[in-house]
Each structure stands twice: as C-alpha cells, then as structure tokens.
Amino acid sequence: GAGVSQSPSNKVTEKGKDVELRCDPISGHTALYWYRQSLGQGLEFLIYFQGNSAPDKSGLPSDRFSAERTGGSVSTLTIQRTQQEDSAVYLCASSLVGTAGYNSPLHFGNGTRLTVT
Amino acid sequence: AQTVTQSQPEMSVQEAETVTLSCTYDTSESDYYLFWYKQPPSRQMILVIRQEAYKQQNATENRFSVNFQKAAKSFSLKISDSQLGDAAMYFCAYRPNNAGNMLTFGGGTRLMVKP
Numbered sequence: 165g166a167g168v169s170q171s172p173s174n175k176v177t178e179k180g181k182d183v184e185l186r187c188d189p190i191s192g193h194t195a196l197y198w199y200r201q202s203l204g205q206g207l208e209f210l211i212y213f214q215g216n217s218a219p220d221k222s223g224l225p226s227d228r229f230s231a232e233r234t235g236g237s238v239s240t241l242t243i244q245r246t247q248q249e250d251s252a253v254y255l256c257a258s259s260l261v262g263t264a265g266y267n268s269p270l271h272f273g274n275g276t277r278l279t280v281t
Numbered sequence: 282a283q284t285v286t287q288s289q290p291e292m293s294v295q296e297a298e299t300v301t302l303s304c305t306y307d308t309s310e311s312d313y314y315l316f317w318y319k320q321p322p323s324r325q326m327i328l329v330i331r332q333e334a335y336k337q338q339n340a341t342e343n344r345f346s347v348n349f350q351k352a353a354k355s356f357s358l359k360i361s362d363s364q365l366g367d368a369a370m371y372f373c374a375y376r377p378n379n380a381g382n383m384l385t386f387g388g389g390t391r392l393m394v395k396p
Binding site (some may be wrong): 169170174197204205207208212220223253255257269270272275276277 | 285287322324325326327328331372374383384385386387388389
C-alpha cells in the first residue's frame with residue numbers, strides 16, 4: 165500500500181476485555197515495529213518483527229501483551245484482560261530492512277487510540 | 282541504558298521567526314544515529330532530519346538544521362522561518378548502530394506557532 169495502515173483508528177473497550185490491533189505495513193517492508201505512546205509522553209518500544217519472527221520482544225510490558233505477524237506482512241497486537249493503564253496510542257512502523265538507519269527510514273502509521281474504561 | 286531527554290515540554294515561536302528545540306541523550310556507544318520526528322494531530326510520526334554520529338557536519342534539510350555536539354551529547358533542532366504548519370509535537374530519538382532495531386524517544390516538545 166501507499167503507507168502503513170492501522171486499524172481501528174480508535175477503540176474503546178471495557179476493563180477486562182481483550183483487544184486486537186492491526187497493522188498493515190508498506191508492501192515489501194520486511195521489518196515491523198510496535199510502539200506505545202501514553203498521554204503526553206514519548207514513544208515506548210514494544211516489539212520488533214523481521215519477517216515473521218520477533219527477535220526482540222523486550223518491550224512488551226506484561227504477559228497480557230502478545231503480537232504476531234503472518235506472511236511477512238500484516239501484524240496483530242493483542243492485549244488480553246485490558247487494564248486502564250493500557251490506554252494509549254499504539255503506533256506501528258515498518259522499514260525495508262531491520263535497521264532504522266539512514267537508508268532505511270521508519271514509516272509510521274497513524275496509530276490506534278485505545279481507551280480502556 | 283540509553284536515555285533521551287527533551288527539557289522543553291512546550292515552545293512558542295512567531296511565524297517567520299527561528300526557534301531551537303533542545304535534546305540531550307546518554308549513551309556509552311560511539312556509533313549511533315539521532316533523529317528528529319514531527320507528530321502533527323494526525324498522530325503519524327514524520328521524519329524531519331537525521332544525523333550519523335560519525336559525521337561532524339551538522340545535517341540540514343531546507344528550513345531544518347541540527348546542532349550536534351557529540352562530546353556534550355546534545356542534539357538540538359533549529360527551525361528557521363517558522364510556518365503555521367510547523368506546529369506539532371517534536372520528538373528527538375536515538376538508535377545505536379550495532380544491530381539496534383528500535384529507537385529510544387524523548388518525551389517530546391509541543392511547538393506552537395503564532396501568526
């Protein structure tokens with residue numbers, strides 16, 4: 165596609181429910197990243213995929229968070245038993261190769277704003 | 282651990298004037314990349330400018346330039362001839378060169394542009 169696409173744009177859920185957030189990266193981009201942006205704060209790294217594998221899961225805040233990527237393309241971030249502190253904007257980014265360096269800049273989507281009530 | 286600090290939560294500039302946003306970082310690495318990203322209300326992060334630590338020359342992209350002081354671990358962004366469309370959140374970010382695959386971001390600076 166023309167850019168990184170994320171859905172839904174906004175999601176309101178009740179505490180304790182599970183949610184799935186979707187990211188469709190730019191076609192051909194092998195690397196995919198999930199970040200979380202809490203209100204008024206910078207971005208916090210969650211997880212990184214190279215192809216379908218996730219060599220770096222160090223940022224996932226708890227075992228309620230999981231992510232998968234299939235076919236080297238679409239990725240889903242799942243949050244189980246949501247808590248109010250999970251409320252944030254979840255941003256996805258993709259790049260041609262694994263390093264977000266000079267020749268492989270990160271392209272971000274517009275994010276999903278998750279509100280847990 | 283690497284940290285990135287933006288000490289100015291908010292800045293304001295008059296249209297057509299110049300403004301400088303501050304960023305400091307802490308790292309033990311010698312080879313790394315630094316970035317400035319802009320986040321408008323659409324929430325999409327847009328890369329403004331990037332700097333490789335091994336390059337002494339400060340990066341420039343049209344009205345945007347940086348002042349990279351490696352010894353001081355400082356990486357400020359200068360916006361010249363500010364335009365209304367420059368109003369946004371600005372984030373400084375760092376990435377080590379040794380197989381680092383994720384960016385460490387600062388807390389952001391909200392830039393307001395007055396007409």
